[in-house]
Amino acid sequence: MDAESEALLAALRLQLDWGAEEALEDAPPDRFSAPVPLRPAAPPEIGGAAAPSPGPPPIATVALAAPVASRAAAMAAAAGTLDELREAIRAFDGSPLRETATNLVFADGTPGSGLMFVGEAPGADEDRLGKPFVGQSGRLLDRMLASIGLSRAENVYISNILPWRPPGNRTPSDAEIALFLPFILRHIALVRPRRLVLLGGTAAKGLLGSKEGITRLRGRWREIEVPGLGPLPVLATLHPAYLLRTPIAKRDAWADLLMLRAALMAN
Numbered sequence: 001m002d003a004e005s006e007a008l009l010a011a012l013r014l015q016l017d018w019g020a021e022e023a024l025e026d027a028p029p030d031r032f033s034a035p036v037p038l039r040p041a042a043p044p045e046i047g048g049a050a051a052p053s054p055g056p057p058p059i060a061t062v063a064l065a066a067p068v069a070s071r072a073a074a075m076a077a078a079a080g081t082l083d084e085l086r087e088a089i090r091a092f093d094g095s096p097l098r099e100t101a102t103n104l105v106f107a108d109g110t111p112g113s114g115l116m117f118v119g120e121a122p123g124a125d126e127d128r129l130g131k132p133f134v135g136q137s138g139r140l141l142d143r144m145l146a147s148i149g150l151s152r153a154e155n156v157y158i159s160n161i162l163p164w165r166p167p168g169n170r171t172p173s174d175a176e177i178a179l180f181l182p183f184i185l186r187h188i189a190l191v192r193p194r195r196l197v198l199l200g201g202t203a204a205k206g207l208l209g210s211k212e213g214i215t216r217l218r219g220r221w222r223e224i225e226v227p228g229l230g231p232l233p234v235l236a237t238l239h240p241a242y243l244l245r246t247p248i249a250k251r252d253a254w255a256d257l258l259m260l261r262a263a264l265m266a267n
Helices: 003-017 060-078 082-091 124-129 136-147 174-191 201-208 240-245 247-266
Strands: 115-119 157-160 195-199 221-226 230-237
Touching: 060 082, 060 174, 082 174, 115 174, 115 201, 124 136, 136 240, 136 247, 157 174, 174 201, 174 221, 195 201, 195 247, 201 221, 201 230, 230 247, 240 247
Parallel strands: 115 157, 115 195, 195 230
Antiparallel strands: 221 230
C-alpha cells in the first residue's frame, strides 16, 4: 500500500473515532435559497370525483417522542432487581446509542455500600470493557476515593447517567439524558444509597434539574426526590476528566471530597 492510500485510510479511521456517520455531499448546499415546495401527488379520481384529501402527514419526531419516553419509564419501573434493570436497559431499543456502542456499561463497585457515584457517559475504554470509569479518568477517580479511605471494592458503587457510549465521546444531548433518566432514577432507587455524588455537569444538571454549570452546582449538599426511595442527599463535584484537563481545579475537588468524608463520618 502506498503512502497516499495509507493517509486516506488514516483519515477515515480518525473520522470514525470522532463519530462521523454521514459522508459529505459532492457540492455544498445553498442554504440561502428558498426551499423548493413539495407538490403532493394528485388524488386519484373515484367515480369521476376526486378522493378526499387524507390531511397533513403526522410529524414523526413529535408522534414518537411520547411513546418512546413512556416505554422507557414503564420498563424502568417494572424492574425489581438490578439484574432485571440491566436487562431492561439492554432490551430498550428507543435510542440509537445502543446500536453504535460496543457494550452496555451498567455499574461497578459495591451496591450495598450506601454511597453511589453517578457520572456522565461511558468513554472508549468503558465501552470496550463494559465497566464505568476504567480509563485514565477512572484511575484518577480511584486515587481520589483512596485519599479519603474509599474504594469501589469495599464502599462505593458507580454508574453513569447514560449506559451507552455516545459516538466519538461527545457530550450527551438533553434528549438522551431525558430518555434515560427513568433508568438511572430506578437504578438509584434499587441501590438505596444514603448519599449520592454526581460527577460532572451532565450528571449534575440531569439529576438536579438545573441549568447552572458544575462550578456553581458543586460544593454544597442538596436534596433530590427519587421515586421509590424518597429524599436523598446529593453532592455535585467536578468530573475526573475535567480535572485531568484543568489540574488547578483539583483544589475544589479536594474540598468536595472533604465535605463527603465529613458527612460519612457524621453518620
